[in-house]
Amino acid sequence: MDILIRYMNIYNVSMIFAGLIIVFITSIIYLDRRYHRKRFNDLKLKLDNLIEQKSKVNAFYASKISKYALNSVDLIAAVFAEKQFNELEPVLPLFENEVFQKKLRTLLKKGTTKERIDAANMLSYYPSTQTFAALNHACKNHNPEVAVAAALSLAISNPNVTLDELIILLSHSISQNGLFCFLRLVPSFKLMEFETEIANQQFNKADDNLSNILTQISINYITPYAMLAKEDRRDYMRAFYESLIDLQNSSSGIIHSCYLLNFINEFCYQEKICSIEELITEYFDFTTKRFVHILDKNNNIFKIKHG
Numbered sequence: 001m002d003i004l005i006r007y008m009n010i011y012n013v014s015m016i017f018a019g020l021i022i023v024f025i026t027s028i029i030y031l032d033r034r035y036h037r038k039r040f041n042d043l044k045l046k047l048d049n050l051i052e053q054k055s056k057v058n059a060f061y062a063s064k065i066s067k068y069a070l071n072s073v074d075l076i077a078a079v080f081a082e083k084q085f086n087e088l089e090p091v092l093p094l095f096e097n098e099v100f101q102k103k104l105r106t107l108l109k110k111g112t113t114k115e116r117i118d119a120a121n122m123l124s125y126y127p128s129t130q131t132f133a134a135l136n137h138a139c140k141n142h143n144p145e146v147a148v149a150a151a152l153s154l155a156i157s158n159p160n161v162t163l164d165e166l167i168i169l170l171s172h173s174i175s176q177n178g179l180f181c182f183l184r185l186v187p188s189f190k191l192m193e194f195e196t197e198i199a200n201q202q203f204n205k206a207d208d209n210l211s212n213i214l215t216q217i218s219i220n221y222i223t224p225y226a227m228l229a230k231e232d233r234r235d236y237m238r239a240f241y242e243s244l245i246d247l248q249n250s251s252s253g254i255i256h257s258c259y260l261l262n263f264i265n266e267f268c269y270q271e272k273i274c275s276i277e278e279l280i281t282e283y284f285d286f287t288t289k290r291f292v293h294i295l296d297k298n299n300n301i302f303k304i305k306h307g
Contacts, residue, residue, distance in 0.1 A: 069095060073103045074111065077118035080125070092125055101126060105134040108150070116141075117149040124153035132158050139169050144178030152185055163194040164210045171213050179213065180221040183258045188266055191259035198252040214254045222257055223248055236280045243289050256289065263291065 069076060076095065080088060095101070104126075108119035120138060123131045135158075138150035151166045163186065170179055183191070226244040229237065244260065247253035268276045283292050 069100055070103065073100065073107050074115050074118070077104065077107065077115065077122045080122040081118045085125075088125065095122075096126055101128075101130070105130065108134055108138055113143060113145055116143075116146045120146070120149040120153045124157040127157040132161075136169075139166065140173045142173050144174040144181070147174050148178055148182045148185065151182055155186055155190055162197070163190065164197075167213060168209055171209075176213075176217055176220055180217050183217070183255075184262060186258075186262065188259050188263040191255055191262060195252050195255045195259060198255060211251050214251045218248045218254045218257075222254065226257075234277070236277060239286060240280050240284065243286055247289060260289070260291075 095104075101123075104119055104122060108116050108123065111119060116138070120135060123135060132154065135150045135154045139147050139154065141147045141150070147170055151170055154161050155163060155166060167179060167182070170182060223245060226241045229241045230245075232238055232241070244257045247257045264276060264279060267273050268279055279291070284290075285292055
């Protein structure tokens, strides 16, 4: 009995000790995250102030940002991911020096998944030979989130790279699901340019490979999605998805269907110019399967115009 009591005491002490260790480790993790979040908020505030006050006190805020920049590359990239180009334009020159850019490329290569995605996004603002090489290498990553983020940055920042090159490059490292996600994230105007290239047959020897990739994406993702969406109770949505299915018989049609989906997302959900019902019922030509010119209340054609 004494031996049993002794073992029970040892067990209880061990459990208490283990509990204390868990509490200690949890506290360290919590404090570290809290400190990281505080640094992020402080840096974001400084960047916001710089954006607002640049014309008045540029040197003052620039020096404060520069003080933190080289040791806070991940935080700065995270701030960039939350803002639009017009907001970031005043502060872009602060981070174009090669020392910072080298650290940013290293973050793309060795950071966590989120850090690498943020780094890929930020690098799109600083096109250069080194940037393109780093993004091109990241496209070969087997993590689809990283590869797609890098490909999107290349599509936006490198005028010499084509979407067919990026699709074929990505096909060697990620699944068809990742490729479909890439197509759904490409800006609609880029897809329209790509569709024109396909229609004009401005291709290289990889045409057959590209056609096969697009066909498989259509069979496995676009067509099933459109077939399911046809069950929508709204007549205009059913008619729209019927049009989407009709486009799946050619490479240019497949790209055009992605363009339509992306344009709706940009126009109705990101820029919130009009509702999806208004866009489809009033401005979509079901014969040509294209959007007609859209006019605002003053009869001015919107900046985003597709016809």
